[in-house]
Amino acid sequence: MQSQLPIYPEQASNFAPQVDSLMTFLILASAFFTIAITAAIIFCFLKYHRKGTNDIGAPIHGDMRLELTWIIVPFILAMGMFGWGAVVYVDYRHAPQDTLDIYMVGKQWMWKGQQPNGRREINELHVPVGRDIKLILASEDVIHDFFVPAFRVKMDVVPGHYNTMWFRPTRTGRYHFFCSQYCGTNHAVMGGWVTVMEPSDYAAWLSGSTGEDVNPVIAGEKLFAEKACSTCHLSNGTGRAPSLNGVYGGSVHLADGSNVTADDAYIRESILVPSAKIVAGYQPLMPAFQGQLTEEQIMSLAAYIKSLQSQPVPATGAGVTAPGKK
Numbered sequence: 505m506q507s508q509l510p511i512y513p514e515q516a517s518n519f520a521p522q523v524d525s526l527m528t529f530l531i532l533a534s535a536f537f538t539i540a541i542t543a544a545i546i547f548c549f550l551k552y553h554r555k556g557t558n559d560i561g562a563p564i565h566g567d568m569r570l571e572l573t574w575i576i577v578p579f580i581l582a583m584g585m586f587g588w589g590a591v592v593y594v595d596y597r598h599a600p601q602d603t604l605d606i607y608m609v610g611k612q613w614m615w616k617g618q619q620p621n622g623r624r625e626i627n628e629l630h631v632p633v634g635r636d637i638k639l640i641l642a643s644e645d646v647i648h649d650f651f652v653p654a655f656r657v658k659m660d661v662v663p664g665h666y667n668t669m670w671f672r673p674t675r676t677g678r679y680h681f682f683c684s685q686y687c688g689t690n691h692a693v694m695g696g697w698v699t700v701m702e703p704s705d706y707a708a709w710l711s712g713s714t715g716e717d718v719n720p721v722i723a724g725e726k727l728f729a730e731k732a733c734s735t736c737h738l739s740n741g742t743g744r745a746p747s748l749n750g751v752y753g754g755s756v757h758l759a760d761g762s763n764v765t766a767d768d769a770y771i772r773e774s775i776l777v778p779s780a781k782i783v784a785g786y787q788p789l790m791p792a793f794q795g796q797l798t799e800e801q802i803m804s805l806a807a808y809i810k811s812l813q814s815q816p817v818p819a820t821g822a823g824v825t826a827p828g829k830k
Contacts, residue, residue: 516679516700517657517673518672519656519671529588599668600670603637604635604636606618608640608641608642608650609643610645610683610694613683613688615695618800618803627695629698632702632707633675633700633701634703642667643799645663647661648683649661651684653680655671655679657671666769666772676701678700680695680696682696720807721807723804723808742818744786745786747818750814751766752812756770757783775797775806777792
């Protein structure tokens with residue numbers, strides 16, 4: 505005898521119970537009003553329909569109580585649904601500080617992942633249970649969408665832009681993920697599996713990386729030197745470009761008088777189109793690397809710059825304020 509399909513996918517993340525509770529409320533509220541309104545229509549049809557050809561209905565001038573009821577009650581319900589959904593959404597969009605960051609790149613028609621130590625995966629994602637995971641998502645070609653039904657999380661993956669999503673797996677096992685944005689001929693096969701492991705098993709799996717896997721920080725540092733970035737971005741702040749020590753997560757003062765947080769999107773833009781945001785006190789001398797670097801190389805450079813977050817910001821580093829400092 506075949507087992508029946510569940511109404512909902514398995515709950516395997518911190519967001520799943522929240523999303524399911526909200527969806528259950530929305531379905532029940534919709535069902536209640538659908539039944540109530542339909543029943544009222546049928547009742548009125550049977551009770552008040554014209555029984556004779558000369559019957560004339562009694563004039564009705566309205567009832568303020570009825571008017572207020574069908575204004576106030578739907579308003580309260582709608583605002584309750586909005587508030588409940590907003591709480592879930594805000595939690596989803598604000599990742600904790602101590603996340604395990606994993607890069608995922610969408611490409612027709614596969615998903616390429618890179619673990620913090622450089623181990624790479626294709627259409628697979630290994631994560632430890634009970635740990636806050638943040639995926640940094642990018643696309644090499646068209647718009648994709650990373651969706652894990654069991655986690656109740658999904659996020660668009662847009663070319664030329666970083667998007668992030670986070671979740672906390674709560675159960676070990678294998679859970680399907682796929683692209684939920686039509687992206688071309690083989691869109692239907694663009695999927696894979698998230699394997700949620702015990703922390704000790706994940707650590708053992710992570711340590712078993714092959715020689716082909718390169719730590720992104722090491723790869724980024726090598727690329728930083730190969731592209732001659734180190735000739736201008738001197739660590740002591742005396743170069744023709746600002747020091748990158750402590751820049752990630754800090755506030756950068758720009759030449760136009762505004763300030764911007766040095767997050768993943770800012771670093772990516774500064775690599776590809778450096779003239780978009782000029783740091784105060786510096787000239788726009790850096791060449792653009794648009795079209796010269798792959799997404800993996802950009803991510804490696806970003807990982808290297810992140811690794812400099814703990815380094816002291818030089819006193820001569822104009823325009824940069826380290827995180828937590830004014």
